Amino acid sequence: MGTQLHEDLRQLPQILQSAMQLGLQYLEGIDQRPTSVQHPNIVWPGLPLDGLGGAGAQQVFEKVFLPAIVASSGPRYWGFVTGGTTPAAIAGDWLSAVFDQNTQSTTGTGDASALLELQTVQLLLDLFGLPGHFMGAFVTGATMANFSGLAVARQWVGQQLQYDIARDGLRKDIKVFAGSPHSSSLKALAMLGIGSKQVVSVPLLHGREAMDTAALQQLLPADPSEPFIIIASAGTVNTVDFDDFEAILSLRKSYNFWLHIDAAFGAFAACSPAHSRLLQGWEHADSITVDFHKWLNVPYDSAMIFTRKEHGRLQMQSFQNSSAPYLGNPEEQFSYLNFVPENSRRFRALPVWFTLMAYGKEGYRVLVEQSIALANDLAAVIVETGYFHMAAPVRLNTVCFSVHPDYTERINQDKLLQYINEEGKVFMTPTNYGGKPCIRAALVNFRTNPEDIGIAIISIKSAVQKILHP
Numbered sequence: 001m002g003t004q005l006h007e008d009l010r011q012l013p014q015i016l017q018s019a020m021q022l023g024l025q026y027l028e029g030i031d032q033r034p035t036s037v038q039h040p041n042i043v044w045p046g047l048p049l050d051g052l053g054g055a056g057a058q059q060v061f062e063k064v065f066l067p068a069i070v071a072s073s074g075p076r077y078w079g080f081v082t083g084g085t086t087p088a089a090i091a092g093d094w095l096s097a098v099f100d101q102n103t104q105s106t107t108g109t110g111d112a113s114a115l116l117e118l119q120t121v122q123l124l125l126d127l128f129g130l131p132g133h134f135m136g137a138f139v140t141g142a143t144m145a146n147f148s149g150l151a152v153a154r155q156w157v158g159q160q161l162q163y164d165i166a167r168d169g170l171r172k173d174i175k176v177f178a179g180s181p182h183s184s185s186l187k188a189l190a191m192l193g194i195g196s197k198q199v200v201s202v203p204l205l206h207g208r209e210a211m212d213t214a215a216l217q218q219l220l221p222a223d224p225s226e227p228f229i230i231i232a233s234a235g236t237v238n239t240v241d242f243d244d245f246e247a248i249l250s251l252r253k254s255y256n257f258w259l260h261i262d263a264a265f266g267a268f269a270a271c272s273p274a275h276s277r278l279l280q281g282w283e284h285a286d287s288i289t290v291d292f293h294k295w296l297n298v299p300y301d302s303a304m305i306f307t308r309k310e311h312g313r314l315q316m317q318s319f320q321n322s323s324a325p326y327l328g329n330p331e332e333q334f335s336y337l338n339f340v341p342e343n344s345r346r347f348r349a350l351p352v353w354f355t356l357m358a359y360g361k362e363g364y365r366v367l368v369e370q371s372i373a374l375a376n377d378l379a380a381v382i383v384e385t386g387y388f389h390m391a392a393p394v395r396l397n398t399v400c401f402s403v404h405p406d407y408t409e410r411i412n413q414d415k416l417l418q419y420i421n422e423e424g425k426v427f428m429t430p431t432n433y434g435g436k437p438c439i440r441a442a443l444v445n446f447r448t449n450p451e452d453i454g455i456a457i458i459s460i461k462s463a464v465q466k467i468l469h470p
């Protein structure tokens with residue numbers, strides 16, 4: 001290894017050039033690359049004794065695995081909520097690997113990358129129109145952001161009951177209320193020892209995924225001092241529904257709760273003046289989750305937990321490294337390692353900073369509004385075929401549809417989605433909404449354009465014909 005490693009150091013420019021060539025090849029061909037791969041036949045090589053060198057490793061990768069790489073950052077990958085990668089974000093991400101900083105302390109001694117993280121938080125607050133009473137920290141994804149926000153919420157509940165949950169553990173059940181929480185919030189509650197089953201399901205408004213606030217009030221504790229947590233949604237994953245934050249917040253007059261908002265991708269409604277009203281009141285939340293590998297179009301993995309500065313102490317109690325003098329005194333100096341689950345942290349702010357500086361507020365307005373317009377176009381052409389109907393209106397960027405009742409006997413929806421996905425022109429994922437199976441297309445990629453809607457509808461129609469006329 002020693003010799004190979006030293007040889008590679010001499011070959012560094014060639015190794016990086018060749019990785020860049022491969023990256024460019026992928027990106028330049030992304031429109032044509034399939035969106036799915038069927039049963040990849042991969043023969044994995046074992047661990048080499050002497051090592052192949054960087055160039056050799058890339059050669060083997062290209063032969064063995066590259067054919068299985070799909071265009072998940074391409075314009076027609078509409079499954080889950082999958083963003084693309086802007087050119088500037090890719091550059092920032094590559095450089096974060098090159099610089100390989102461990103983003104923790106902001107004291108300016110040693111690694112100063114956390115200063116750029118703090119600055120990026122300010123840019124993001126500006127992008128979303130959020131006030132300066134929030135601080136922010138990068139985590140790997142919305143799941144960890146939900147975990148982090150709910151961890152501080154848990155600590156707050158303990159504080160209200162006059163004990164330190166992070167230190168002493170849970171002494172009693174914590175009440176949590178939610179309407180249509182994302183599965184990751186339930187996972188977070190499980191990880192936090194609160195228990196995913198502790199969530200009280202709040203009845204939803206008719207035909208919606210948003211909480212019925214009057215029904216919520218009926219469920220709340222009779223004792224006005226009893227602390228509890230509300231998890232609200234800014235963009236549900238099926239139909240992109242938003243809870244009414246102002247109505248929920250009006251309950252603060254009579255109840256004692258922490259409001260956590262999962263705005264993983266719904267936060268980007270703030271970038272469009274025509275849609276920002278969906279978020280009205282969110283600035284009064286205690287904690288907010290936002291994902292960046294979705295609509296900000298930066299590479300995985302990147303998200304932020306925003307928390308109100310006044311909760312900084314609770315956040316530190318939740319995540320501090322006590323009894324580790326070599327990490328500094330958490331009471332005396334701000335360090336991200338005492339504010340988030342991870343101690344060592346990638347320089348995750350860099351790709352976000354690059355893309356924000358490169359495209360600015362206006363660039364993101366255009367990107368977000370383009371996704372919304374295309375989602376509406378897609379819905380219109382899907383309905384026009386006559387074979388489908390919308391399961392919910394297009395509120396933002398997601399089209400949730402199912403086979404029209406006139407065709408349910410003849411078109412098997414699972415088979416249909418299988419045919420569409422197998423063709424590899426467009427990728428969508430199944431869901432269940434209102435007790436019925438549906439198909440979802442979530443558009444959050446800057447590369448998607450009207451031509452892609454055309455390609456997708458041809459693929460959908462051809463899958464229908466394959467089923468109707470086998």
Ligand SMILES: Cc1ncc(COP(=O)(O)O)c(C=O)c1O
Binds near residue numbers: 262264
């Ligand atoms: C509303 C919402 N919250 C949380 C998540 C989890 O995000 P991640 O996979 O980045 O952890 C998602 C993912 O789609 C989501 O849509």
